[in-house]
Amino acid sequence: MRRFLLPLVWPSVAGILLAVFLLIAFPQLGGQSPDLPLPPNSPEPEQQLTDTPEINRPAPEVRDAPALSRNAGPVSYSEAVERAAPAVVNIYSSRIVESEQHPLMSDPFFRQFSDKDMPSRQRMLSSLGSGVIVSDEGYVLTNHHVISGADQIQVALRDGRETLAKVIGTDPESDLAVLRIDLDDLPVIALSNSSQAAVGDVALAIGNPFGVGQTVTMGIVSATGRSHLGLNAYEDFIQTDAAINPGNSGGALINPEGALVGINTAIFSRSGGSQGIGFAIPANLAREILDELVTKGRVIRGWLGIEAQEMTPELAASFGLDSVAGIVISGVVPDGPADAAGIQPGDVLLKVKDRTIRDARAVMTDIAAITPGTTLPLSLVRNGERLEVNLEVGERPTAEMSPPPPDA
Numbered sequence: 561m562r563r564f565l566l567p568l569v570w571p572s573v574a575g576i577l578l579a580v581f582l583l584i585a586f587p588q589l590g591g592q593s594p595d596l597p598l599p600p601n602s603p604e605p606e607q608q609l610t611d612t613p614e615i616n617r618p619a620p621e622v623r624d625a626p627a628l629s630r631n632a633g634p635v636s637y638s639e640a641v642e643r644a645a646p647a648v649v650n651i652y653s654s655r656i657v658e659s660e661q662h663p664l665m666s667d668p669f670f671r672q673f674s675d676k677d678m679p680s681r682q683r684m685l686s687s688l689g690s691g692v693i694v695s696d697e698g699y700v701l702t703n704h705h706v707i708s709g710a711d712q713i714q715v716a717l718r719d720g721r722e723t724l725a726k727v728i729g730t731d732p733e734s735d736l737a738v739l740r741i742d743l744d745d746l747p748v749i750a751l752s753n754s755s756q757a758a759v760g761d762v763a764l765a766i767g768n769p770f771g772v773g774q775t776v777t778m779g780i781v782s783a784t785g786r787s788h789l790g791l792n793a794y795e796d797f798i799q800t801d802a803a804i805n806p807g808n809s810g811g812a813l814i815n816p817e818g819a820l821v822g823i824n825t826a827i828f829s830r831s832g833g834s835q836g837i838g839f840a841i842p843a844n845l846a847r848e849i850l851d852e853l854v855t856k857g858r859v860i861r862g863w864l865g866i867e868a869q870e871m872t873p874e875l876a877a878s879f880g881l882d883s884v885a886g887i888v889i890s891g892v893v894p895d896g897p898a899d900a901a902g903i904q905p906g907d908v909l910l911k912v913k914d915r916t917i918r919d920a921r922a923v924m925t926d927i928a929a930i931t932p933g934t935t936l937p938l939s940l941v942r943n944g945e946r947l948e949v950n951l952e953v954g955e956r957p958t959a960e961m962s963p964p965p966p967d968a
Contacts, residue, residue: 615857620695620850625750625819628761634816637764641776643818646718646747647693648766648774648811651702651725651739653710654686690767690811691715691739692820693746699854700739701846702810703825704730707737715741718774729853733793733861735825736846738853749812752819754842757781757798765802765824765838767811777803779836781821786839787921791826794925797839798822804838813840822846862930863956865896866903868920879908880944886910887920897954904942911939928956 689706730737779802786797822840
């Protein structure tokens with residue numbers, strides 16, 4: 561009897577052992593998915609130059625916070641929250657969309673039998689986010705993705721007041737936007753020098769997660785200068801483990817003295833909720849964007865008009881280079897500054913203004929800070945020959961919908 565059962569048992573045992581081996585070697589077969597950044601990138605937009613009329617508006621007056629005192633930590637942060645929380649607002653953005661009166665009308669098969677003049681109804685889709693009042697004039701900083709596509713924006717203060725907001729300007733490439741509200745006696749947050757933020761500093765996040773109401777969470781600054789995340793075209797994030805959840809976008813990340821350190825923007829998450837990796841746009845960058853959007857209506861950045869590819873050891877060897885310094889120019893925008901200077905796809909850009917290039921995103925950020933019209937010396941390699949080119953920096957076109965891929 562035992563000899564008869566052995567041929568039946570062994571195939572089952574072998575199958576179980578094989579399944580265990582496959583799950584250990586390939587965990588993704590068990591339904592696990594890699595961490596994805598939130599919010600995800602949108603499709604690459606077409607870049608357009610905007611014909612914006614000249615704006616003559618004074619820069620907003622913001623309050624500078626004193627340098628943070630790193631003495632023994634307090635047992636309570638209620639004073640810091642009381643200073644900052646009144647300036648953190650809830651933002652309700654809505655847009656009007658057309659929808660068919662009957663759900664079957666969304667199916668092309670049924671639509672062909674319907675009256676084309678059938679009336680449709682309008683409905684409002686509301687999204688919830690946060691914002692921060694940063695000046696007595698009523699300017700509010702928030703994220704571009706919080707208000708993107710909205711037909712109407714409503715701001716609710718912690719003291720119960722509500723009002724409609726006007727969009728002063730948006731910058732999709734940094735994911736920042738500036739609103740303005742017209743109310744008296746506004747609570748205003750002070751802005752810290754975010755370059756002094758250090759890993760290990762206590763950080764508090766204030767916002768309206770999931771629409772439950774204003775909420776404060778605590779953590780530390782986990783890292784500074786985070787980039788290469790694929791969230792925005794220009795990235796210089798403060799990372800924190802203070803819980804940031806949907807609805808916190810555009811809210812405040814503050815220090816233990818109640819000063820603004822950054823604007824909460826995104827999370828790294830597998831579940832969609834906070835898993836201890838959140839990102840905030842530094843207050844210094846937010847201040848720069850605020851000033852430009854208020855005074856000029858747009859953010860003016862330098863631009864070369866090239867698409868760049870990171871250098872690899874294999875590419876460096878194929879170009880006959882001794883190191884992986886530089887970036888490969890994979891594309892040139894027609895009629896752009898690089899095209900006018902005679903730069904071609906396949907050229908290797910080694911130096912910008914005598915500074916050796918080692919990172920495509922870093923050089924893009926450096927060039928963005930250069931005033932358009934400035935003459936910039938570049939060092940190139942083409943077909944093994946070294947070239948020196950003088951290029952006139954142009955103004956970077958405005959992306960209307962979402963950040964473009966890394967280019968300079």
